[in-house]
Amino acid sequence: MEGARRREPTARGAAGERSAIGPKLPGQARPAPWADIPDRRLVEACRAARRDKTLAVLEGFHPLKHALRFGADVHVVLTRDLEHLQQLCDMLAPDVWPAIRAQARVVEPDLFARLAPRPPDTGVLAVAARRVVSAHALLTASRKAPLVLLEEPTHLGNMGAVVRVAAAAGAAGVVTTGRHDPWGPDALRGGAGLQFAVPVARAEGLDRWHGPLLAVHPDGEMLTPGGVPDDAVLAFGSERRGLSWELLARADGRIAIPMEPGVSSLNLATSVAVVLYTWRLAR
Ligand SMILES: C[S@@+](CC[C@H](N)C(=O)[O-])C[C@H]1O[C@@H](n2cnc3c(N)ncnc32)[C@H](O)[C@@H]1O
Structure with missing residues (x-):
């Protein structure tokens, strides 16, 4: 099958902006019905x-x-x-x-x-x-809700769960790096199809962004209500390796989620949920 029919997208980011969601791709052939x-x-x-x-x-x-x-x-x-x-x-x-x-x-x-x-x-x-979403536009647009950045996530079900909570909490979008496709069938399954509710895109890497880049990392300032800026880019690390040193070095700050002694970390999607809902409940 070649190409796909597309329609003018209707999804909006939490900021109410449409800029990251582009029009249909040029030159696409209509597939056989x-x-x-x-x-x-x-x-x-x-x-x-x-x-x-x-x-x-x-x-x-x-x-x-x-x-x-x-x-x-x-x-x-x-x-x-x-x-x-x-x-x-x-x-x-x-x-x-x-x-x-x-x-x-x-x-x-x-x-x-x-x-x-x-x-x-x-x-x-x-x-x-699929919705056509530009990762670059998502990262660089001004926003009124945090953007979730997943650095090289490896588990497609986890990526989907992040999309689901981002849609529920009203995040501006989800950008992933690495080789896994946040629109792949397993990620859509994990996200219950909410990739259509919140802008989701894969980026080749992190080049430019708007707003403070906050690394969500166990070794950081404790998360507090009101401590997550509306325009933040919230960076979360991969399931096994966590955030890279490169990203930690580029971040404007670090946020830690409190845990009881002996617990090494929260699951990726759980930590996204905690931070997004801390932001949302303090709005
Ligand atoms: C499963 S954890 C990664 C664990 C990894 N072994 C490590 O050492 O970082 C996935 C991501 O969730 C976030 N995370 C999990 N627990 C956290 C906590 N207590 N505080 C801040 N971030 C946390 C971090 O962004 C982390 O990179």
Whole structure:
């Protein structure tokens, strides 16, 4: 499959700005509509979608629900059981049923089981256009809520959990460095599709930024209510190695989360949650 349909993005950062979310990419070809792909080509089409950096593969009900709520351009909803899907909507999110119904394509359970490495228990998988977000624009724009910077995170579920809490707490966005894709299927699963609710982008490195760069590090000033500036870039280290010396040297300050003696560190997503909610509750 080549290229992807895109729509004018609607997501906004917590600052209410749209500058980091760009228009559609120039020269993109429209893909063949999913309705035209025969069943025998669906496994291959889903594999190609997982590799396509313009597409978001939404595995499971919650990522699809949030993608729709936050205005994603969903190309197809593949399900092994439409009645079960309607029941899930009735129970959890009746607001998204009309959009799901409009894009739903029912496939045999045997075929559905081959559409993803870990087929979702909820029996639904969808493909949507990703939001185009510029990491550089996110980092350099003025902002009224902190921006989360993850330095080389390694666990895709953790990256997703960070996106989820950033969306909930009203952060300005999430920027990641390193090779892992914060829009990949596993990160979308961990983020419950909230990549569509808050700007999320991968940066090649840290070049320029706006606002104080605060390293969140156990060896720092204790976190206090009111101690997190609205325009901060909050940097968190990777799960195993923590923050690099380079980043620590460039930071304007360090924030530590208090812990009981003997506890070496909090989980990455947990520490993002603590700092963002400390900021939010003191607003
Ligand atoms: C799982 S921890 C990394 C642990 C790593 N072994 C280390 O030595 O830094 C991932 C990130 O969460 C943040 N973190 C975890 N616990 C923290 C604490 N008590 N205070 C400040 N930051 C913390 C830091 O940004 C850290 O780099």
